[in-house]
Amino acid sequence: MEATAITHRNPNQTLNDLPDEILLHILTFFPTLDAVQTSLISRKWRPLWSRLRFLRFSYEHFPLNDPPSDNRDFFAEFVDRALILRPHHPIDLFSLSFIYHHRFGLHVDSWVRSAVTHLRARELHLDFFIDREYHQTDESFNHKYDFPFAVLRNGAVAVLKLTRVELTLPASMAAMGLVSLSSMYLDEVYLTDQNVTDLISGCPNLEELELQHCWGMEKMKIRSKKMKKLAFAYIYDSESRNSIEIDCPNLCSISFDNCSFTQFVLKYAPALVEFSVSIVQIEEQDYDLWCRIVKLLEQAPYVKQLNLQNWWCKLLTSKDPLSKSFKLHNLNHLELQTGYTHCDLVGLAALLELSPNLENMILDYVDNNAKDGIVPEEFSNKPDRFNMPSLKQVTMKSYSGTPDEANFVNILKKHAVVLEKIVIHHIEVGEKSFSPVVISKIPCKV
Structure with a gap:
């Protein structure tokens, strides 16, 4: 039947013959500048962009002048014109990325009011940073748009994203009752x-x-x-x-x-149920900071997903460790940045001891660039006796085949109880990449 359909297809069909719904779907992937330009294709395309429920005005995608120069005036004229031609129909998203200067204040004010009051945007994204390269030689780095928070009172914005703005809040902020806003x-x-x-x-x-x-x-x-x-x-x-x-x-x-x-x-x-912490290791004090954050887990015993660095050995030797009765009974998914040194394995063993129902573990290799610390005697033999009764899958990222990594894989094989597979992602070398290696059907420990 498929072959028959192809046989009867009109070879002279063009994009103009596609239903409007499909063309509109295609246009949702375009910045608004490109979507507007499609109106020049034909009469059918002319009104399509104005029916989109997404408006994305991106200064970084705006064509440069010849010779290259500041083209913010042309960009502002384009946004003004587009909003004038746009029917006042509700949209899902209004997104603006622009390098702000005080002389554009009235323009931006009108764009925000139009997005909130006329277009009833559900999401409002304003980015006045874009990238540092836009500010290096531009005096506008010291100019910030003063976002009129009170304007939201007249709209239906549920998601608000603001980058590099001054935030002016009404004196009676508590009485505003912005019931539509759910994400900021x-x-x-x-x-x-x-x-x-x-x-x-x-x-x-x-x-x-x-x-x-x-x-x-x-x-x-x-x-x-x-x-x-x-x-x-x-x-x-x-x-x-x-x-x-x-x-x-x-x-x-x-x-x-x-x-x-x-x-x-x-x-x-x-x-x-979800807890994540990431700290760039610089000095010893960063370990203490990490330990203070991880201590918050004592107030959240029902965490199911945990994402953090494996500095657990530092927590074992800290002045304020976790209480001996603490357990992560509900933890079933763990993402850990770790090495595979003796100190790393001691920390991992201690974490596994706290997580009796862990089912999935993802390990992303990092070199801590730190010497193994002093390991308490009571934990020194833990790496050879990992407690992982419920662990079903382990994924190792950035695997390079070092002796420490190979030793860890052997420990997993030796002490697995219900482990179904180990997935190994080799580290990429230059432009060469490797397909994941899956070690499956791990024999159960007898």
């Missing part, structure tokens, strides 16, 4: 402790909050019964003693990526 991402934004409190109180249904490269907080407190996901990245200040306190009983996921809070407080979090 702030990058390179100055925030005081009160700003954070006001944002949460003014958005009563906020469930996701991500702060990246933000500064100004000293004693940040996040209290919300609706919050489900928190992520903090690159928040550090070596000159201040900043702290964070989290009281979110329905929190499901939390992530710390290179954050240097001196004090971490997590109220009992019975709903927390």
